[in-house]
Amino acid sequence: MKDFGSETFLRFDNVKKSYDQKNLVVKGFDMDVKEGEFITLLGPSGSGKTTVLMMLAGFESVTSGDIAISGKSINSTAPNKRNIGMVFQNYALFPHMTVAENLAYPLSVRKMPKAQIKERVAQYLELVELSAFGDRRPGQLSGGQKQRVALARAMIFQPSLILMDEPLGALDKNLREQMQFEITRLHKQIGFTVIYVTHDQTEALSMSDRIAVFNDGVVQQCAPPSELYERPVNAFVADFIGENNFVAGQVTNLTDGVAQVKTDAGTITARAAEGLTDGAACRVSIRPEKLFIHPTDHAHDNALTVTFNTRIYVGDFIRYYFKMPDGTDIIVKVLNDLSAPNFDDGAQAQLLSLTNDCTAFP
Ligand SMILES: Nc1ncnc2c1ncn2[C@@H]1O[C@H](COP(=O)(O)OP(=O)(O)O)[C@@H](O)[C@H]1O
Ligand SMILES: [Mg+2]
Structure with a gap:
């Protein structure tokens, strides 16, 4: 600045x-x-x-x-x-x-x-x-x-x-x-x-x-x-600025501004936005470039277990569309290099994120 x-x-x-x-x-x-x-x-x-x-x-x-x-x-x-x-x-x-x-x-x-x-x-x-x-x-x-x-x-x-x-x-x-x-x-x-x-x-x-x-x-x-x-x-700001996934869940613990959120795809920890209360329903925003795709061979912390839907080639990036258990889309952006994985139709994957990159809004 x-x-x-x-x-x-x-x-x-x-x-x-x-x-x-x-x-x-x-x-x-x-x-x-x-x-x-x-x-x-x-x-x-x-x-x-x-x-x-x-x-x-x-x-x-x-x-x-x-x-x-x-x-x-x-x-x-x-x-x-x-x-x-x-x-x-x-x-x-x-x-x-x-x-x-x-x-x-x-x-x-x-x-x-x-x-x-x-x-x-x-x-x-x-x-x-x-x-x-x-x-x-x-x-x-x-x-x-x-x-x-x-x-x-x-x-x-x-x-x-x-x-x-x-x-x-x-x-x-x-x-x-x-x-x-x-x-x-x-x-x-x-x-x-x-x-x-x-x-x-x-x-x-x-x-x-x-x-x-x-x-x-x-x-x-x-x-x-x-x-x-x-x-x-x-x-509103999370949605209006850039692209964001919103994952629905419920707060199961709220300590020092960090919320534990239970979703139907797994439990994640997120930074709590203003007004969030313990036990309340919430939406967790996670940017598509802040999710990391892992196989389901062993369970990770802070992971959502989702189903592969489709992969779209956009040149510098590849956009992955996964499905949450409730059928909503969750999008992941991966740099188009050798690490961009391939999946069979309907394969399962884990999406990992850092607490700092997840925000839980009331
Ligand atoms: N001269 C005007 N007379 C009456 N209503 C107006 C006039 N100019 C803007 N508005 C209304 O005020 C609101 C804000 O408009 P505006 O400031 O032009 O928004 P923006 O620039 O963000 O698109 C809108 O609902 C618009 O219809
Ligand atoms: Mg204007």
Whole structure:
């Protein structure tokens, strides 16, 4: 982790939003952001991510609560006085202007002298590797190039905060990955603070310093990518981030945050999530890459005895589908090397896991 110091740059304090004075679509959002952090709001469609961004930009009012930058409330600051750069999925470039004119626009609005504008535009065209494209109109550019122009236009007046709402949603997979890399590079190089919205967890995991996982207007967990992945606080996060198996069982012992869970495929020990009680029904999450396949020749601890169903070749990995006694699937991901085992149809196997990789949720 980078060290961002202790100063809070941007603060959301119990921010709520209702569009109809009845239902809250953002239900008390709290977050402290440090200068230079790359924060992602991640969640399913309709969970309130764009609404948070719009309130921060000033295009939507805050129903209650407070948003502050450098300690000063911006609730009643006009959008154009907030000094925030923005990038959207649909580029929002001016079609009748050239690329260079699009970049010059935010500067001339801010009354920068002409000669200085020219210099700054050239500098930012170079930054996004579009120096040869200054005279083209947006209609003469590819999707990726348009998005680089939009990015340059958001950065060119050197705001301390840049908001991006699903900026890569319109691009195909290869271009999206390239642009993710590009945005990360510019963020590192220039050091602005980013609030980035996406519903794509891979994008969130690979780009962010911290991710706030939204569901239904509530932040479920806000943490660095590895913590979200390894230590989800609830079943929603465990399910939403990455892939997970959920094994049903019952807690037979709960000591020092470690639960013994009896399932119909065997007993496993797991880290107990918040709210778990002894004797209660629970679900244990185990990632497909954290299960290890063993033969049934002798009994292991922390093992589930399952039946082989099918094996799917996906190139770098092989995905194994086993059946639990109750018929539910349990998936194991194995690196495609010489250790990837073969099974006859209906063969039995043991799936081993470490306590640290299993979490029992109420
Ligand atoms: N301008 C609006 N007027 C009324 N309801 C809205 C408006 N914008 C969004 N909503 C509603 O608020 C909820 C959250 O939407 P949004 O913030 O766009 O979610 P997300 O960006 O996570 O998909 C949704 O139920 C959506 O229908
Ligand atoms: Mg949205």
